[in-house]
Amino acid sequence: MTESQRSESQRSPMFVSNRPQSSPESLADVLERVLDKGIVIVGDIQVRLLDIELLTIKVRLMVASVDKAREMGINWWEGDPFVSNIESEEKNEEELDLRRRLEALESRVGEQNEIVEGETTRERR
Amino acid sequence: MSDADQTTVVHAYGLVPGGGRFSLPERGIADATVRTIAFHHLEVVVSDLPAESFSEAAWAEHGEDTQWLTPVAAAHHDVLQHLVERGDILPLQLPGIYPSDEALIDALESSRADLERAWQTLAGRVEWSLQIFPTAELPAPEKPAPRSGREYLERRRSQQDARETERGRRETAVTEAHEALAREAAADVVRAPLDKAVTGREEPMLLNSAYLVEREQEQRFLALAERLHNQLVATSGMRIEATGPWPPYSFVGAEGAGERHEDEPGMVP
Missing domain, CATH: 3.30.70 (Alpha-Beta Plaits)
Incomplete structure (x- = not known):
């Protein structure tokens, strides 16, 4: 995609369908697919993509596993004015999961109490 | 090829149908030439890369360094992109480095059933x-x-x-x-x-x-x-x-x- 096409597509929301290229625009998409690890952000980089051109990318990229990103506490779509839905769904699921586990624990504790009570009654007899 | 074994490693890009039905790109990672090795009814697309820069040790050292990795990943992708525009391809991810053709074929052979299954899924898509x-x-x-x-x-x-x-x-x-x-x-x-x-x-x-x-x-x-x-x-x-x-x-x-x-x-x- 040329510069003029790009700026045009940003002005009016036309349907864009691009050929994948290892150009700066789709570099992140390429890395994400080609590497067996996720990609995460940090630090400016300069990339020599073709021998002829040296492209400075204002992209901050670091390669790391998704797990490592999570360890580092990177949750990039949180607190965004546009809001990514996916995250809120996850939170709900997490909450549901926690609630389910709590209920399971409570019922188990309840059962144990019953057993203890049963034993006490028996002892009393 | 014993001499070459010590100075180069084999980088695998992906698998294509056998019989050389479509053209390979001229250059791959680090400007290396691209060739194929037969693997049953398929061919593995590979380049011989200098061991000095692309051995397993080099990957361990640079594998998370974007400056080193980006041109490698881009060149790997460019080869596969060239191929997907001409026919079926089973792309392999990085790092895909093997000490020799034989080691690469052994590795593919050991997961042949899975590769065949993947090929069936990907063919024509x-x-x-x-x-x-x-x-x-x-x-x-x-x-x-x-x-x-x-x-x-x-x-x-x-x-x-x-x-x-x-x-x-x-x-x-x-x-x-x-x-x-x-x-x-x-x-x-x-x-x-x-x-x-x-x-x-x-x-x-x-x-x-x-x-x-x-x-x-x-x-x-x-x-x-x-x-x-x-x-x-x-x-x-x-x-x-x-x-x-x-x-x-x-x-x-x-x-x-x-x-x-x-x-x-x-x-x-």
Whole structure:
């Protein structure tokens, strides 16, 4: 995609369908697919993509596993004015999961109490 | 080839149908020539790279260094992109370094059943990537100052309700668009949206997904994507961008690409 096409597509929301290229625009998409690890952000980089051109990318990229990103506490779509839905769904699921586990624990504790009570009654007899 | 074994390593790009039916790109990673090795009814596309720079030790050292990795990944992709535009390809992920042709063939042989299965899935199909971005922000807080704390709280609450409603509407629209496209695809993958720093855009990515599409269905798939795009622009303040055809990277799981890749692509994180 040329510069003029790009700026045009940003002005009016036309349907864009691009050929994948290892150009700066789709570099992140390429890395994400080609590497067996996720990609995460940090630090400016300069990339020599073709021998002829040296492209400075204002992209901050670091390669790391998704797990490592999570360890580092990177949750990039949180607190965004546009809001990514996916995250809120996850939170709900997490909450549901926690609630389910709590209920399971409570019922188990309840059962144990019953057993203890049963034993006490028996002892009393 | 014993001399060469000590100075070069074999880098595998991917597998193509045997019989040399289409042209290989002239140059691959580090400007190396590209050749093939027969593997049953398939061929492995490889380059011989200087061991000094691309041995396993070099990968261990530089594997997370973007400056080193980016041109390597880009060149790997360029070879596969050249191939996918000419025929079927089973792309392999990085790092794909082997000490010799024999070691590479042994490795492929040990996961042959999985490779065959992956080949059956991928043959005649390509990957299309789809990303959804908003074209407008969610409703912003109103300007006039509240007259009381109570009014402030009430207003805040109603604003939050409005945001939640809009968020819900967008969530539904994104999910529906994805589901409609997934129905037209042989397989689909939803990835974590890429960060704004990576995309270089002001607006966040709302959906980052990939679809495995029959080559014969490509036009139909894209027509649907465009219809959904127009619908989203008109009703939900969002737009779709599609990229493809990609080598079907996202659909070569652990089984397809060798033992290294344990994780099946899927919902992350």
